Amino acid sequence: MKKLLVVVLVLLVLAGGAAGGVFFWAEKGTTTPKVVGEAPEVMFVVKKGATARTLGPELQAQGLIDDARLWRFHLWRRGGLALKAGRFLLRPSMPITEIATTLEGAPLPEDVPFVMIEGWRLRDTDEALAAKKLIKPGEYIAAANRPARFKASFPLPLRSLEGYLYPETYAVVPEGFDVEAFIQRQLDTFGMRFYDAHKAEIEKSGRSLHDIVVMASMLEREEPVPAQRSLVAGILWKRIDKGFALGVDATSRYELAEWNDRKAFLKKLRDASDPWNTRTRPGLPPGPIGAPTVDSLLGALRPEASEFWYYLHDAEKKLHPSRNAEEHEALRVKYNVY
Structure with missing residues (x-):
């Protein structure tokens, strides 16, 4: 009988010790992070109708906690959670x-899409941002004309970021919109979509990145079919290398307040002193004329050799x-293009 009592007492002690060990493990687990030191941010979404208890497996699946049981233990200790979607x-x-x-605090503000169209100039993007009340008119242009305030994986121009601010749909938060942070995102996207993946090819091309961007900005406006931009680039680079005028009329539209203002455009074409007039001046224009896509950038980087000189x-x-x-003049007459 005494032996049985001793065994029971030993089992009770062991059980109590085990329970204490589990409690200690859980208590420590809720106050010790999964990762010690710097760690990247994770966007965690609490869906409408979700309960605090169901978040444990999701937090574990996204690598934020080690064990969903620790989450449940903490909920029990704190008496629940005032959850917000x-x-x-x-x-x-x-x-x-x-x-x-x-998770009991205020969730992040909802973002909205901002669509930047291919080929847009700084002024076009500025007007669109101002129309959405994200900035005051001129703020985007002013920020983009201060390249030294930004960083990139590629060499930045000294005077303006025209051509380097990648055009796509960006999710932005209207509340507290930061125009410089937005421009940095565009530069990061340019690097990710084009430069970082093609750096070695750019260096071997014999062209500077800036010249490629200028050419790509013209291709974006000149050739609507992406598959044909390499052919057009081949013609234009050939004219550049031989010292011929490009004849890209889109460059004469660059400084117009309204791109499609035909009267102002025709006046520009007649102005031989205009540095953007590529009908009369050989070589590339002074800079990019808008924001090119990766299709145009690759077209400029990989020109197609051909027998053609005009288009x-x-x-x-x-x-x-x-x-x-x-042949070019005959085609102009045939298609009534002047």
């Missing part, structure tokens, strides 16, 4: 106690290249 920025370096407190587009925007001035 929305988006929250969390880190694996945050202990469970801090994660819970963050034009008919009323349906179909490309018609020609080998000499006589």
Whole structure:
């Protein structure tokens, strides 16, 4: 009988010790982060109708906590969680106690899409941002004309970021919109979409990155079919290398307040002193004339060799290249392009 009592007492002690060990493990687990030190932010979404208890497996799946059981233990200790639906920025370096407190706070403001159209100039993007009440008119242009305030994986121009601010749809938060942070995102996107993946090819091309960007900005406006931009680039680079005028009329539109202002455009074409007039001045224009896409950038980087020296587009925007001035003039008459 005494032996049985001793065994029971030993089992009770062991059980109590085990329970204490589990409690200690859980207590420590809620105050110790999964990652010690710096860790990237994770966008965590609490869906409408979600309960605090169901978040444990999601937090674990996104690498924010080690064990969903620790989440449940913390909920039990704190008596629940006043959960709010929305988006929250969390880190694996945050202990469970801090994660819970963050999820009880205010969620991030909802973002909205901002669509930047291919070929847009700085002034076009500025007008669109101002129309959405994200900036005051002129703020985007002013910031983009201070390249030294930004960083990039590629060499930045000294005077203006025209041509380097990648055009796509960006999710932005209207509340507290930061124009410089937005420009930095555009530069990062340019690097990610084009420069970083093609750096070695750019260096071997014999062209500077800036010249490639200038050429690409013209291709974006000149050739509507991406697959044909390499052919047009081949013609234009050939004219550059031989010292011929490019004859890219889009460059004469660059400084117009309204791109499609035909009267102002025709006046520009007659101005031989205009540095953007590539009908009369050989070489590249002074800078990019808008924001090119990766299709145009690759077209400029990989020009297609051909026998052609000229090209034009008919009323349906179909490309018609020609080998000499006589053929080009015949095509102008045929398609009534002047």
